[in-house]
Amino acid sequence: MTGSTYRAALICALALGALSAPCARANAPDAAASAPRSANKDSMPAIRYPATRALPLIEEKFGESIADPYRWLENDVRTDKEVEAWVGAQNRVTDAYLATLPGREILRARMRALFDYARYSVPRKAGGRIFHLFNTGLQNQSPLYVREGAEGAPRLLIDPNGFARDGATALAEWEPSPDGRRLVYAVQDGGTDWRTVHVLDVDSGAVLPDRVDWVKFSRLEWDRAGEGFFYSRFPAPEKGREFLGADLGHAVYYHRLGTDQSADRLVYRTPDHPKWNHSAQVTDDGAWLVITTSEGTDPRYAVTVIDLADPKWKPRRLVSGLDHEWRLVGSVASRMWFITDRDAPRGRLVTLDAARRRAAPVEVVAQRADTLAGASMIGRRIILAYMSKAQSVAELVELDGRFVGPVPLPGIGTAAGFGGKAGDPETFFSFSGFTTPGTIYRFNTDTGAIAEFARPRLAFDPEDYEEEQLFYASKDGTKVPMFVVRKKALARTRTPAPTLLYGYGGFNIPLTPGYSATRMAWLEQGGVIAVANLRGGGEFGREWHDAGRLANKQNVFDDFIAAGEYLIDNAYTGAGQLAIEGRSNGGLLVGAVVNQRPDLFAAALPAVGVMDMLRFDQFTAGRYWVDDYGYPDKEADFKILRGYSPYHNIRPGVDYPAILVTTADTDDRVVPGHSFKYAAALQAAQIGPKPHLIRIETRAGHGSGKPVDKLIAEYADSYAFLAHWTGLEVTPK
Secondary structure (H helix, E strand, O other): OHHHHHHHHHHHHHHHOOOOOOOOHHOOHHHHHHHHOOOHHHOOOOOOOOOOOHHHHHHHHEOEEEEEHHHHHOOOOEEEEEEHHHHHHHHHHHHHHHHHOOOOOHHHHHHHHHHOOOEEOOEEOOEEEEEEEEEEOOOOOOOOOEEEEOOOOOEEEOOHHOOOOOOOEEEEEEEEOOOOEEEEEEEEEOOOOOOEEEEEEOOOEEEEEEEEEOOOOOEHHHHHHEEEEEEOOOOOOOOOOOOOOOOOOEEEEEEOOOOOOOOEEEEEOOOOOOOEEEEEEOOOOOOOEEEEOOOOOOEEEEEEEEEEOOOOOOOOEEEEEEEOEEEEEEEEEEEEEEEEEOHHHHHHHHOOOEEOOHHHHHHHHOOOOOEEEEEEEEEOOEEEEEEOOOOEEEEEEOOOOOEEEOOOOOOOOOOEEEEOOOOOEEEEEEEEEOEEEEEEEEEOOOOOEEEEEEEEEEEEEHEEEEEEEEEEEEOOEEEEEEEEEEEHHHHHHHHOOOOEEEEEEOOOOOOOOOOOOOHHHHHHHHHHHHHHEEOOOOOOOOOHOOOOOOOHHHHHHHHHHHHHHHHOOOOOEEEEOOOEEEEEEHHHHHHHHHHHOOOOEEEEEEEEOOOOOHHHHHHHHHHHHHHHHHOOOOOOHHHHHHHHHHHHHOOOOOOOOEEEEEOOOOOOOOOHHHHHHHHHHHHOOOOOOOOOEEEEEOOOOOOOOOOHHHHHHHHHHHHHHHHHOOOOOOOOO
16 A cells, blocks of 8 residues: 555545445346335245355465365456356346345435435635535536636536446546646546546646556645646556556656656656555645655555755655654645654654754654544644544644644534645635535634535434444453444434444544445434444554554454444344444454354445455555555464454354345455455355345446445445345335
8 A cells, every 4th residue: 555645545445435336236127116024034035046166276374274265266357257157147146136125226215315415525726726526416426626716606627427338437536736727637447446647727628638547546746837747656567467466666757748658757666675655745835745655554654855946856765664654744945744653653743854864853742642633734824633532623733833722623523624735724624424414614724714615405304313422342341432323213212223333443544423325324214323443443543553453353353243242232233133334354354253253143244355364465455454464474474364364264054144245346456356255155155044145346446436326226235135134124215
């Protein structure tokens, strides 16, 4: 992963991003309309799973015999006809089953209504112009608009809905030039992590001839004059391995407008360290290029600076080693402000002088009890964003760290944004909660004035719901926070109800309150949503993360199991009413706890999960994850990974919950072979009569860029599956 840039992608796509559904399913026949809502789930017809060829493949590793009968399912569906046929056969069986589920069409219609509201991204300012995304509600992709000032009328710049007929090609990263006259933007096709970069003239709306390929895990950063931009890329991959090969050889380049990519200037690379990734950032004054280097997913970086006034662009190391987090906040001349966890596991604000060799950091704001989640230099001041018990708190300080006052956030929830420039006191941010979609606010750091910029109109009343944060004891006594959301009427009667428990627990990523139209459909039906802030996440700084990774990974599973037990013991839900969901690392979480406590859960949704812990580092971005998981080729790590790998620990002879595995056949972040092999192993094992199915998306990746219609189809299927197996009665609203 590539430092802060890849972590941003990870937060969005792995932890929070929704999964998609194939276009064909959007119009698939549905037997739900004629099926009685009270259908007995135990009387469902038996499923005939497709036959899956099993290889007699056994390897010896550190004295253990490891069977891998379904390794052939790791092959790319684009080039392997047998894998392609297997995917088709599995989807036909899954589609036929899902068509029998009561309430699927009701959920689909209600999710569509809940998605149908106007929503904005956090605006960005450049050259007196304001740029932002805006979706009228059901557009598959959000178009990009520009305004001449905050009060100006929006003008359409880019409509990604015209990129592809199926809506699966998305506008990814974008950045206006400092004068607002040009815009560099990336296109993401079919959910891949690869990007193709283009440039647009803002005045005319014309797309310029410039094109840059093989960009991945990259910022797009303009030079001061707006004559070109910096980006990060990998070498062109071997043909046929574009979506499977390991990511190696990341480098920073500069593209001058009007030239071919072949003429791009190589700015920085580390050929002696092909696993290192590099993310480049230009300071607000355009004077310095700051390159953050990382090797894995941990926020452990080296920092290199380049004086852009020097035509040689000679790099100089500012922070050596890959030991601590260093996140650029802003700069004045050669003085740079960083967030770091050096000598401060919950983060502090320091300065470094880029013009001085071996400069020692000078503390500006010391570590405190809450975790310092982010900071922005806006105007002549700095906004500090803290995470307090997994909720947002923000304050304003002078450049020397003196406290000015709190940023008046609207309530309990999650704030995001606060981008801007030194010299301009105005910034924008969004604020959301579990039952409140993001409202956009303007904030002036000079005056402290705050005003609404855009508020969504909703198809429900948030006042009908209660958001509660509680702390429960895990297996070792550690207190773990959990959010629980349900109707107020349900909370008053304390009636156990079908509950969906969500978790992630990894990569220093926090789960904070955020709105989801699909979850709202579950809540409206009388279900409960619970989100557990497991160890391994970033809610309480480095110690919380360390307590849930490597040799401590079992703590994450114990935390999630304890969350389920707490919900049952305290009458939030009942036996046979608890479902679990997780994506990516969270899919691993679901697979592991189902193996360890199959009796606890009625149903499970492991999505785009890392399921083979002995081979995860063999593909695309998998090599980065050793920071959290360890190295499969090291004996000590292998023993731990072997002990919880979902694919290798399925327990024949034990009744399992109903399981719907979801993935995408072209996911190049967590390759779908993980889910293919896991589903094949589930279906081959004698683990009871409940269904163990896989739903495989087409023309989609790991999470980002998925069109709205596919999201709705995906979650209507998934939550109808959970409703059926937890006893949630779905009725029209």
